[in-house]
Amino acid sequence: MLEKTGVPAREQVEAVKPTQERLAKGPVAIVECFQEIPCDPCYTACKREAFLPFEDINDLPQTDFEKCNGCGICIGACPGLAIFIVDESYADHEALIMIPWEFLPVPAEGSIVQGLNREGEAVAEVKVKDVRSAGKNKKTSIITLIVPKEFAHDIRSIKV
Amino acid sequence: MDKAEILVIGSGPAGLKAALSAAEQGAEVTLVERDPFLGGQLVKQTHMFFGSKEQYAAERGFKIAEKLSREVEAHPGIRVLCDTTALGYYDDGVVSLEVKGRFATVKPQSLIMATGAQENTLMFPNCDLPGVYGAGAVQTLMNVHGIIPGKRVAMVGAGNIGVIVSYQLLQAGVEVPAIVEALPHIGAYHVHASKVRRMGVPIYTSHTVLSAHGKDSLEKITMVAIDQDRQPVAGTEQELDVDVLCIAVGLTPLTEILFQAGCKMVYIPELGGHVAMRSDTLETSVPNIFVCGDVGGIEEASAAMVEGSIAGLTAARNFGYGKDSYEDQLAAARRELDSLRSGPVGEKIRSGLKRLSSFGEVTQ
Known part of the structure; x- marks a missing residue:
């Protein structure tokens, strides 16, 4: 499916998800990188060593979810824009997600935007909680969204 | 007629690295670029690059172009000629150029071809x-x-x-x-x-x-x-x-000058078309003519940069520059290249290179 449409299969997405127990504890990185390509900036970006060392540069990233505190520095380091932070501990019915954003306009904090799934379909209205730069000279923004909890693992983009 | 120790044609990722690597060894390099600015296709690449730190992974292509161009322009051993198109190669080793609309010739002792590719x-x-x-x-x-x-x-x-x-x-x-x-x-x-x-x-x-x-x-x-x-x-x-x-249906290596120079050429579909047979240090069948980057086979910019280093180091070594450090630097570059090509997405380039080597070895 992924290689035909660009949309990862449900099983692929499930396979890289942390346990429900870990998700409930707070923010954590989810790496939706399913193809072995020569690329390792996530590993070198994380100061907490939450990515296991790459034996080969083509290895898929392996996350130690206990070491990851969901800081989000890896979001702006990933050339594939394939890393997202999910925080299910935010509220009873809402979760926070952090996504990379490289388009204009950059949404305003507090604004309401459409949350899009991996196919680009609008699934829910979401609120922009926070917008920050991924780092000096990075040109990628990291956007924190408040999303209905049931869509925390579906919304991966926005329409402003 | 102008003389040059090493002439590099093309200032994309391969050519920039080739010029820098050769000049850092002490060689005198002339770098020619058709466009009014250095960088080749890198200047248009706004996405972050893959690879690892050695190939500037997670930096955007145009940023890599800026960085390498600055280094090239600041290097006293590199003469940069922009707005300059290489036109042809003659039997006596003379390369003809159009420099800002004027005809010129240069006779390099060594030629590094980093001309890239054209679109299909x-x-x-x-x-x-x-x-x-x-x-x-x-x-x-x-x-x-x-x-x-x-x-x-x-x-x-x-x-x-x-x-x-x-x-x-x-x-x-x-x-x-x-x-x-x-x-x-x-x-x-x-x-x-x-x-x-x-x-x-x-x-x-x-x-x-x-x-x-x-x-x-x-x-x-x-x-x-x-x-x-x-x-x-x-x-x-x-x-x-x-x-x-x-x-956007693929690229074909830009090889006219290699044909004119009499380099042995072979058609390798996996590499995008006709490419020059070459040694493991990227020297073609004509001594002191090297290939690096897409002209030798369509691949990623990260690999082109490493190939540029190998060609530049070896061209300089052939004139006695950097002898002491050559083997170590070559080995490091080759390790980088092998690792970039080692995974499943490197399959096409690996099989193309294997097919190319099946036509015989180039040894200098």
Whole structure:
């Protein structure tokens, strides 16, 4: 499916998800990188060593979810824009997600935007909680969204 | 006539690295570039690069161009000639140039070819309508000149270039209603494909463009599903209103000068066309002529940079520069190259290089 449409299969997405127990504890990185390509900036970006060392540069990233505190520095380091932070501990019915954003306009904090799934379909209205730069000279923004909890693992983009 | 110790033709990722590597060993380098500025295709690449730190991973292509160009321009051992096109190679080793509109000649002792590649095209009825562009032209318009090519752009080709340029079009506020790919799978890195998909761009694999339509310029295309034998499936035609069709169906190495120089050339489909046979230090069958980057086989910019280093180091070593450190630096570069090519996405280049070496060895 992924290689035909660009949309990862449900099983692929499930396979890289942390346990429900870990998700409930707070923010954590989810790496939706399913193809072995020569690329390792996530590993070198994380100061907490939450990515296991790459034996080969083509290895898929392996996350130690206990070491990851969901800081989000890896979001702006990933050339594939394939890393997202999910925080299910935010509220009873809402979760926070952090996504990379490289388009204009950059949404305003507090604004309401459409949350899009991996196919680009609008699934829910979401609120922009926070917008920050991924780092000096990075040109990628990291956007924190408040999303209905049931869509925390579906919304991966926005329409402003 | 001018003389040069090492002449590098082309200042993309391979040429910039070749010039720097040779000059750092102490060689005198002349670098010629057709465009008014250095960087080749790097200047149009707004996405972050893959690879590892050694190849500037996670930096954007144009930033890498800026960095390497600054280093090249600041290096006392490198003479830079922009607005300069290499025209031909003569039997006596003379290279003819057009330098800012004037004819000139140079006789280098060593030649490093980093000329890159040209785009492949696609034939279909009305493919010559204004509005049908190559992806390189679209990138040049948008990312060099700041001009959008149109309002609604269909992309042909779901390789890295097609998908990356689609993303850049979206960033420029242009609608992309379809990416059309003849193969049954996406050739681009899947993360690139996912990036455009979640912005709502559908990718039609096993589809092709049947024809283009329009009076004075492109107004519409007809696309169609194709079967395993690449034949159109009747009844699957779809019309799409677009004012631009962008073609990104692969690249072919730019090898004319290598042919003129008498280098042994072989047709290797996996490498994109005719390429020069070469030693493991990238020296062709003509001593002191080297290849690096896409001219030797279509590959990623990260690999082109490492090949540039190997060619530059070896060209300099042939004149006695950097003898002490040569073996170590060569070994490090070769390790980088092997690791970039080692995974599943390196399969095509590995099999192409294997086929190339089956035609015989080049030893100097």
